[in-house]
Amino acid sequence: VKLLERILQDFQLGSHLCLIGNQGxxxxxxxxxxLFLLNYPREYIQLHRDTTVQTLTVQFKVDNGKxxxxxxxxxxxxxxxxxxxxxxxxxxxxxxxxILKSLVETGEMWLSxxxxxxxxxxxxxxxxxxxxxxxxxxxxxxxxNRPGFPFLGNDFFASMGHLFACSAIDNPEADSEIxxxxxxxxxxxxxxxxx
Numbered sequence: 429v430k431l432l433e434r435i436l437q438d439f440q441l442g443s444h445l446c447l448i449g450n451q452g453x454x455x456x457x458x459x460x461x462x463l464f465l466l467n468y469p470r471e472y473i474q475l476h477r478d479t480t481v482q483t484l485t486v487q488f489k490v491d492n493g494k495x496x497x498x499x500x501x502x503x504x505x506x507x508x509x510x511x512x513x514x515x516x517x518x519x520x521x522x523x524x525x526x527i528l529k530s531l532v533e534t535g536e537m538w539l540s541x542x543x544x545x546x547x548x549x550x551x552x553x554x555x556x557x558x559x560x561x562x563x564x565x566x567x568x569x570x571x572x573n574r575p576g577f578p579f580l581g582n583d584f585f586a587s588m589g590h591l592f593a594c595s596a597i598d599n600p601e602a603d604s605e606i607x608x609x610x611x612x613x614x615x616x617x618x619x620x621x622x623x
Contacts, residue, residue, distance in 0.1 A: 431595065432462050438593035439466075444532055444568040448585060449597030455571045458597065459513055470511040471501035475520035481527050482540040497541070506545050509565025518572040518584045525588065528568075532591045535562055568592075 435458065438445055447455040463470050473484070487500045505512035517525065531537040535547025539560075546552060548562045570592065572584050585594065600608065609621045 431458060431597065432465075435459075435462055435595055436466075438595070439567070441593070442567075443593035444570075444591065446570045446572065446585070446589065446592035446594040447597050448572045448574055448594060450599070451573060453597045453599050455597050456513075456515065459569050459571070463511055468511055469508070470513055471505040472513045472515065473501045474515040475517055475524065477519055477521060479520050479524050481524060484524055484527065485537075485539040486541055503539065503545075503560065505568075506562050506566050507560060509563030511567045511569055514568060514570045516572070517570040518575070518582050520582070522582065525582065525584065529588050529591065532568060532588070 435445060435447070439462070445459075447459060449455055460470075475484075483500070484502055485500050486497050486503075488495055488497055490496070499507070502512055504510065514528070517528075520528075527537060531545065535545075535550075537545040539545065543558045543560055545560045545562060548564045548566075550561065552559045552561055570584070574596075575582075575585060599605070606618075606621055609616070610618075613621070
């Protein structure tokens with residue numbers, strides 16, 4: 429709850445958020461819970477070493493036997509003012525994080541299909557289908573493993589950390605973990621839970 433309160437303060441200030449911590453500490457659960465409590469819609473993408481700028485901006489789906497191109501979660505979040513949760517940002521290639529850095533810093537980004545995202549304050553021709561104006565409610569939350577062994581991802585925090593309100597997420601204290609486990613297995617012997 430203390431972590432949620434701290435993250436909420438940054439969220440209410442309009443900051444993009446970054447949650448950094450080891451695998452399994454609950455970064456996804458924390459942000460999902462916060463957005464649920466705020467009744468704030470979200471889009472989700474998980475990055476990996478094979479992520480490209482194209483997969484970040486458009487997605488392909490099969491509809492009635494035909495391949496159809498539709499907006500990616502990133503573009504939908506920008507258009508409709510959702511929170512875009514980007515998981516495993518530290519696994520993404522540098523060219524992908526550079527594109528995201530541009531979006532966070534300037535509010536602008538070129539899409540692989542020729543369209544351009546511009547900030548909410550930019551004057552645009554409303555009839556121009558190639559321009560996507562960022563909704564004022566749009567926010568990015570990135571989830572990253574801490575740099576170094578054993579995760580061996582990119583040091584995302586060193587290159588882009590200054591653009592986000594960052595929170596370090598650590599394992600809960602032993603008493604908290606025991607309480608959590610008891611909720612999942614109320615009939616499990618406490619000695620086994622402690623073990």
